[in-house]
Amino acid sequence: MKYWLMKCEPSAYSIDDLQLEKTTSWEGVRNYQARNFMRDEMQPGDMALFYHSNAEPSGVAGVMKIVKPGYPDSFAFKEGHKYHDPKSSPEKPTWYMVDVEFVEKFAQVLPLAAIKVDPQLEGIMVAQKGSRLSIQPLSKEHFKHIIKIARS
């Protein structure tokens, strides 16, 4: 089982939206490295942190579970859609998505600032300068520690 951190701007889709909807598809990822994680490595049962980016404050808002492994992102085929990409086709899809399920919303967002100063989270990708990757692998230790301090 693997652990992940997945970013989204809450103005577009937040942990509250996921809590209401229970499950959703994680479409619109347009970065090859992130695509590869979803297409090749994510498996049902994997756990992920829901990270609010460009938010007040930015940070980890809750937990979700992967419930469907990588499959073609059909939004890329939709002419005129904001996620449309002409180089992707149903025969040869460029982009992939997964489905996620709501698990937990933290009472408060664990801010990035708190992640940065925690010695037990040293080396975590999201705290590194210029870390723009929207899907990041996470060690089991970092995942468990974040949940522990977010609940306390």
Place this chain on the structure above:
DNA sequence: GCCAACGTTGGC
């Protein structure tokens, strides 16, 4: 709103 860091595109 600013801007640094990064990924992608396209001319050559």
Place this chain on the structure above:
DNA sequence: GCCAACGTTGGC
């Protein structure tokens, strides 16, 4: 294949 220009991300 290089690299400048451009667009995007995302913290602050």
